[in-house]
Amino acid sequence: MATTIIVPGAPASAALKAVKAALKRELGADIARFPKCTDPAFGHGPQCVAAVRELQSRRGLVADGVIGPQTLLELGLDRGWPALPPGLGIAVVQQMFPYTRRSNIERYLPYVLAALRAVAPGAKTGRVPAEIVLSALATIRAETEGFIPLTEGRSKYNTEPGQAPFGLYYTKLGKTLGNQSLSDAQNYCGRGFIQLTGRSNYQRFGKLVGVDLLAQFELANSPEVAASLLAEFIAAKADKLLASLRSTPPDFRAARRVVNGGSHGLDRYSEAYGLGMAALDNVAATTPRAGASKRKRAPKTQPAAAKTTHRLRAKPDPLDLRDRPYQPRVSPLPFEYPPPDQLARHLVHYVKRTGLLRHQGSECSCTGFGLACVVNFQRWVLAGAPARKFESVSPRMLYEMSRRYDEYEGEDYEGSSCRGAIRGFHQNGVCSEAHWPYEPSRPTQPVADWAERAREVTLGVYYRVDTKVIADLQAAIVEAGAVFVSTRTHAGWASLPTRTIDAKFKLAKLPTLQWPSAHDGNGHAFALVGFDRDGFILQNSWEADWGANGFARIRYTDWLENAMDAWVLSLGVPGVLPREVNLRRFSDAGDGTASAGSLDARRYTVQMGNDGRVDSFYAGDERLRTLGGQAGELPAAWFAQNTPAGKPWKLVLYAHGGLTSLEDAQRKTATLAPYFLGNGLYPLVLAWKTGGFETHEHILEDAWNKLAREGTPRAGGMGDKLREARDAAVENVARGPVRALWSEMKENARRSAQERHGLDLLARALEDLVKRCPSTLELHLVGHSAGSILLGHLIRRLEKGKELKPTSIHLYAPACTVAFANDIYEPWSDITWLHLLSDRAELADKVSSAYGKSLLFLVANALEADRQTPILGLARSFDRRSNGRWNGLADTLHSLNRLQQEWPLDKNGAHPRIVIHDAPVITRVDAAGQALKTEPPWHGAFDNDVVTLTHVLTQIIGSKPKLPVLDLRNG
Template sequence: MVSKRQADTRPRRVLDARRDTLDFRDRMYQPSLVEVPTRIALEDYQAHGVPILDQGQEGACTGFGLATVANYLLRRRKVVPDATPVSPRMLYDMARRYDEWPGEAYAGSSARGAMKGWHKHGVCAESAWPYKLKRGATGGLTQARVQDAQQRPLGAYLRVNHKDLVAMHAALAEVGILFATSMVHAGWDEVGEDGLISPRETPEGGHAFAIVAYDAEGFWIQNSWGPDWGRQGFARIAYADWLRHATDVWVARLGVPVQLAAPAQSAAAAASAPSGAAKTSFAALRPHVVSVGNEGRLRPGGEYGLSEEELATLFREDLGQTLAAWPKKRVLLYTHGGLVSEAAALQRLAEYRPALLEGGVYPLAFIWKSDYWSTVSNILQDAVRRRRPEGAFDAAKDFLLDRLDDLLEPVARQLTGKAAWDEMKENALAASRQGGAAWRVVRHLAELAQAEKDLEIHLVAHSAGSILLAPVVGLLNAAGLKIRTCTLWAPACSTELFKREYLPALNKGGIEDLAVYALDDATEQDDHCAQLYNKSLLYLVSHAFEARQRIPGLQAGTPLLGLQHCIAADAELAALFGKNGGARLVLAPDKGRAPLSSARHHGDFDDDPDTVRSTFARILEAKPAQLGAISFGRSASSLREQRRQLELKGR
């Protein structure tokens, strides 16, 4: 045992591993009937030569502890073992993306966050992403690190009941190593060469490590405090001490590196992706995604999270190097609609990407967590329940069905409809304020334009995406960047916002070519929201969710650019989109021989082949027929909606 004086001279540790929050989605490990040995000798584990890591005084124990687990599993893999040390830095940084707490401006992380990060991204080699970077080296995810990490994916991972010693022993006997967190006390700083941790009552903080062996007295752990700690980096914690202070335990198996669309992606990540995105790897999509979070700022968390440093790397390496090889330099800024989930937006990007890159257009998509559809559906269902008795409308009340929309609009407005819409608009507009995601993108585009004098900027927005891009127009023009084409599909922006942001740029030449796609009014009124509101989403927004609500017979709603009747009722806009005006209005469904759009619902535009092909043709200055085929898959959300409609029809 070390002396008190020796203990006092030990470096002060940063103990900031956080316990996992409750999550009923965790899959639990269940012991099998495989024989469990009475002991697993520490010497048997040490024979595999797993490196003893040293985190120093850094609070990154989840990254170092999980790196120990990965190093062991890779060395022990029966087919193609890999002795390359993995990157604790990547595991720690990804852990903080998937923790339950927003952002990355905090110390420490959780075991679940670390496991999720490995499961989503794999782990690259230590040489690809050292924990301590050299001066001037690039931090964050890079294309090289992403591709290297896909060679070391995590397969299945399960939570182990840390209070169940039978489950702990069985899991350790089955796999050979466990990832654990525990509260740490003063006894951990007093471990002698025998490796025994003396029990103490008072915890000092949380710590992550690997459990590698056991005997009748307790568990042997491999720590990340260097080989001079304990028994050459190992120590034994008594069972009673463990049961008093342990917090979380996970067991895992390696996944199989698989080749999807080049470059590679882990099978685990593809399994949860929508159909279109599953055919395109994370590594391929990542350089085309700008994740927008709360208050319009870059969202560093999640699978496609993006830090400021990673955005700079994207422009410098991915986008910059791609444009350098093209004779004509084109960048497309795309923003999806408010009804679209993140998964569906990524699927659309995966489907657009091949045709755009083949034509020499680099797509950059703002992925913002709007997914307003579930909110609208819930609001409308609640509104109907509040205004009718249980059961369907009977025949005696059929004559009132034409008034259902009039009933739903004020109720939906009060049931958080307007508040939710206002919040979504605020996040969209905030992206262009100083420090926002769009503001940063424009700054990088302005820098890029200094090197690429012939850089073309193109904008495409669907529905509420037109709100996010509205102030981007002014930012681009202020930076000296003209917009070659601007295409708005069923824009949900108000006519007032359009006149304030888009129209001045068009009149001054800041937008060279503007086109708006919209449903004709008859089709707009034949659309529906959740089979409850009998017109399109734009009608619902105009009548119920915008600043000026509709009062039947007394007051019209707020005019929206995507509604044909609002354009027709505004003399200035009617002239703009008229025969000799300065912009083009495409009404859908277009019944011409070569239709520019065949959309029949508000949500159709982003996956309507005619709409997308005619839009891309304008960008490429080609005819739609000259473009290659653009195939669209069914997203998970659209399949769920189809099931829901079938259920409604079956009632």
């Protein structure tokens, strides 16, 4: 059966009819927002696409509106599909892809597996052959090891030096791919998981999956399409693949030749296949066969046979002097805990009726489960210890957040640390398991509102407990009910006798870990929930028949020898998260007022790191590694509630300058955002790490002090010539370390527009927002200082997509060169406003006590490739009379002439879209607009200026702001 992919704009069909019925069922009352979606007369038009995106967003899928096997699976339309090989999931695939980001596997594996189920052979046996699945995955390893559908880059294999990109695909050899022109060679370059290449293949396989890839070639990178192309390709070769792979030994070279036509990537293919088959064999060896008779409970003295191979990867927390040590209160400790009366009542109910005993399977997720044990127990006690089913928090979320916040770089490792789990819980809270389910070693997606639900269960106080002080741990257990710990494991963990907890159960009957034996080097996290004279009582996250229904005793000697970490904690107040409270200043109230409240600055701040990648994703985007939620779904929902029907959606992108730290950027966001929101504008602030450039002042100070020691005279009060000499000396030194930092910052801006980097993800989200908008989406760009460089690269990226273009541009003291501005901003000069300091104010401004001019003069005179390079933000760049002050190079004069022709000054030296700032900056006004607080004009003051922001709002809105700007002192 061939795959049927339904793309936006597809006509009505029998398959689409079934999809619409399923959407109505899955979305419930929300389907009323998409009335045409339920009308069988309409195809896959805008409303149906929006409904599909809504479902995909809720299920944590890429919300592109494309309906393929994974979306059909989410809609319950997978009837008759064969099953997958038992045990196949993230843990197995991660072993096949040892160098690949785990997040990529989690994100795209479901699409590949669903597509294989939809088309691969297996109807007779009811199961897709393991050889077919492993071959498909090994093919991804050989073709695109990153486990992500991507576009082929330029290389010596497709592009000759100095020639057109992908020109080799239009040579005699390239024409065998069906390419009829150079544009064919470029349009139909490699895409997807298997790098579909050439016009003929796009046409052939496009027909097979039901998509016109000749017209919509970029859809080859849609996860649904890319996975289906892979599955169709593998299914078409299934018989030959099975023959090669079932031979003894498997003929990997022949199998690779079936897929690739040669042996390219053979080493990666064979390695991945072998690792996958070994992992599946291991799962089969440790999992009971379906239909096997129920195993009798082992005798009391007989160790229970292990059902699952537990992979232990808890990592010790490194010493951190910021950890707060636990100080127990002075009170008598009970001889055992829980007391006998509580043990009979609480423990039996907890084991038999709550459903809170958890099993992590073979995944290294014990930090999530150990912390979940503690949180669940405290919630259950707070609820009055009910003898009924009790909803568990999500161990999956706790584990994923622990990896996000732990001390270890990257993500290509398994396990995490207790501190990472604590930090993740502290920053995000935790949702219920229903909102982020756990399936061992299988990728699961959270539902749409998981982040908001997580705010209902938060962390209060937490302290690190000294693992060597038994009494402190006992006191912590009594005080909090449970303690989150980790230890090194040993053979005794796998050979524990079993017991059953019942109404007559006593602590003396609890199975005890057998020790001494050498630890195996692995770490494991769990909860301590009690103690007696012989040891601590622990709750584990393995099978319910491990120990006494998951409980056991660890002797004090065992603990002291092998303990790694211990943390005591309490639940906090719902809705209070530190990352939000620290940034609260205003709320986006529906009445348009800016008042004290709980605005979450992170919601409006896109954070990018040193390499131009997104440094921290907001809420649901963390799972998918996109900005589709923060820059797509959240703005769309806000516009739908706050913008009248038929009116344009107005989105403002604000790019900070090169001297703004992330903390300052978020504080500025909390100050500025309410004024945008209160005037019908949705803000997104771009906060980008600028390398070490924030330290430039200290470098200049050190340089000047060195010059002074070497005899260069200080200027203090000695006249302009000495000041100029001092500045020239500092500029000469700055061309070393400071120029390197400036170059790094500009490189970060450039890299951010590369594929899958920050600006590219932002552009994709905005292009998707255009499709969601029922009227017109207006994009207004505001950039301060080096933010003009970042926005320039964003404009260049948007021009490639052709879906969206800026409506207006507002630059404060732009730090880009005139040449860069001519290249990027000249085509948009009619919609661009420039806010510049006067020449007098620039000269009065000081970067530091070591340099007597503004930052822009330092950039112009020392940090660019050529000295005295004209900068767009310097007012003298627009004045022909100042052209002799620059470096005199022919390219420089050409750039200046170009700029001055595009921005001609009148006889008074003015231009209607250039605002010169010379007066004091007003940071606060009263209701009548009278200044209450001012400061001198300087380079960093533009986003503190009430007059400047009011001007920008007026230009964007087209009228006086409904919500006047009153106070920007924290901006």
